[in-house]
Amino acid sequence: MTATISMSKEKLTAPKRKVSLRRILATAWSWAPVYPVAVVFLIAVIGPWIVPLSPIDVAGPTNQSPGGAFHFGTDSTGLDVFSRTIAAARNDILIATLTSAIATTAGILLGLLIGMNESRRGLLGWVARFLVRVLDLLQAVPAVVIALALVAVVGTSVISLTVAMAIILTPNQARMVRTEVLKVRTDAYIDAARMAGERGFALTLRHVLPNASWPALENASLVFGAAILITATLGFLGVGLHPPTPEWGSMISTGASDAAVGRWWSFVFPAIALVIAVASFAMAGQRLFKRRAG
Amino acid sequence: MTAVAVPLGGFAVVEWLKKQRWWLTRVLALPVHLFFFSVGVFFLVRMIPGDPVAVLTGGQNVSAEKIQQIRESLGLSGGLLSQFGNYLRDIVSLDFGDSMMNGLSVWGELSQRLPETVELAVIAMVISSALTLVMGLTAVLKPKSLLARILVPYARTAGAVPDFVLGVLAIFVFYTTFHLLPAPSGLADPTMTAAPRVTGFPLLDALFAGDTALFGSICAHLILPVAVLVIANTPLLLKIFLRALEESIDAPPTAFRIASGASRKTVLLSVARRAAPSAVAMLGTLFGFMLGGVVVVEQLFAMPGMGLYGVNAVNTSDRPALQGFLILVAAISLLVFLLVDLINMVLDPRRRPGLAKEGS
Secondary structure (H helix, E strand, C coil): CHHHHHHHHHHHHCCCCCHHHHHHHHHHHHHHHHHHHHHHHHHHHHHHHHCCCCCCCCCCCCCCCCCCCEECCCCCCCCCCHHHHHHHHHHHHHHHHHHHHHHHHHHHHHHHHHHHHHHCCCCHHHHHHHHHHHHHHHHHHHHHHHHHCCCCCCCCCCCHHHHHHHHHHHHHHHHHHHHHHHCCCHHHHHHHHHCCCCHHHHHHHHHHHHHHCHHHHHHHHHEEEEEEEHHHHHHHHCCCCCCCCCCHHHHHHHHHHHHCCCCHHHHEEEEHHHHHHHHHHHHHHHHHCCCCCC | CCHHHHHHHHHHHHHHHCCCHHHHHHHHHHHHHHHHHHHHHHHHCCCCCCCHHHHHHHCCHHHHHHHHHHHHCCEEEEEHHHHHHHHHHHHHHCCEECCCCCCHHHHHHHHHHHHHHHHHHHHHHHHHEEEHHHHHHHHHCCCCHHHHHHHHHHHHHCCCCCCHHHEEEEHHHHHHCCCCCCCCCCCCCCCCCCCCCCCCCCCHHHHHCCCCHHHHHHHHHHHHHHHHHHHHHHHHHHHHHHHHHHHHHHHHHHHHHHHHHHHHHHHHHHHHHHHHHHHHHHHHHHHHHHHHHHHHHHCCCCCHHHHHHHHHHHHHHHHHHHHHHHHHHHHHHHHHHHHHHHHHHCCCHHHHCCHHHHHH
């Protein structure tokens, strides 16, 4: 009890916060959920330069167990699992980063367009209502199935996979922004801005956009995870990035047949990497958007 | 007399239609949505790179007549508009053409494979929703119990461990290491002969044939795929269900029941009743997850279902097969969502269109 009183006095008399080791440590600790993401990103950037062996060339004898020169062993074609797991981070993270940037931006714009025009008469209103239906339709069919259809057309390079992922993951972002736009539209400050003479496009950009885009931004870390997972799923199904390009999904796919005969390593390590990448982004997202009140 | 009865009769029909509008519009929207999806698929399939005719002729020089014949069989002859007309007519009559890879009828193969996929998805779905119901209620009713303390973080991890990782892990542990379950190679023991086809569902067919050995083998082969689907998708479901229950508990009607001295049972029934629409809506989402998961699981366990067919179609750029696969999956998904919508509108009349406007 006395502690809280003295603290509040301290706040009243001395608004400047003391810099203490304890405070720095507390702040550092409170940001701890974000650190794994930093590590994952670091590995994605420098990974291909720090790998001990080539990730795409046969490095040694096949089916070596972990240890010695091959930290994580070698797979059934003699590729080094450690080097590939590290190098794969770049491909998977690149696709996921680009996808969450594109899907979030496109989702916010689409959500604004739909939300602001949906109840209108005229062409824009029709376009908006048509788009709602298209988004619903895209979301009704399983993401993996849409992904399969898209890669058949756009092919399987990093860029085309990004395009496919963006098409799959934009609808959800757009729908969340749209819901928020519909709420925000009826708020008092929008009426105030209208009365102050602001209209149409400027009103949307200046008042609706900043207030209605947070659901998509908050969801961006989950989009990131989903993009990695779908990319890896395609790789696993054999329709994603083609081997020997290092990619966790296709590595797990080759590892699966190894694991079925007892050689667990070529499956376990890329799987762990995949789970860490997805989980670290979900964790960081939760920390970054933690409500002040909660 | 008749002069009065006819307009009155017409009037009654209009009134009836107005009253039934909430479900009629939804049912009528299904073919419209499917139509738009088919339009998308039509253009998507035509955008697939490469020349399908060259694939079918194997790069050999063939007569112009033969090429024309191939184009016709692929639905690629004539202008885009007439192609589109033929395409729609074929879809309505369930004629998706022949596969480019093995020449078999696409619809024939899909309808052969559909029951197996549906069986897998439905079994996993039933188990998953039953588990969610039990776990969700436990977590909410006894928030301090050990189970609740485990379940809530479990729901939070939703989706971090993908289904294919779980699948490989399961095979490694239960087949490779401990030899508890059969090899991941298809529907049943390959040495057994399949039961005569009655319903198409492997389990039911084995049951009808009275072949207990086959039935047991199919069950044993289903354990891991079903477990993978259930474990991968239940947390996602549990998260949604927990949120729905908490919202329902926090809503004013709960406070009113408690304040007016209702028994615990009545309060809980009221909470459950108000959470029911969200729980039903969740089933639609779950079916979508399962259908997506089945594609992966079938590949992993070499089960000859629809998902495997779709993946092979993509791998070989088999246009007619891909077309049929996409439209069938879309039709099933839309049908499930329609059912969920209708059940929800029966449970919660406020969701019916037309009524919302009067309320607000």
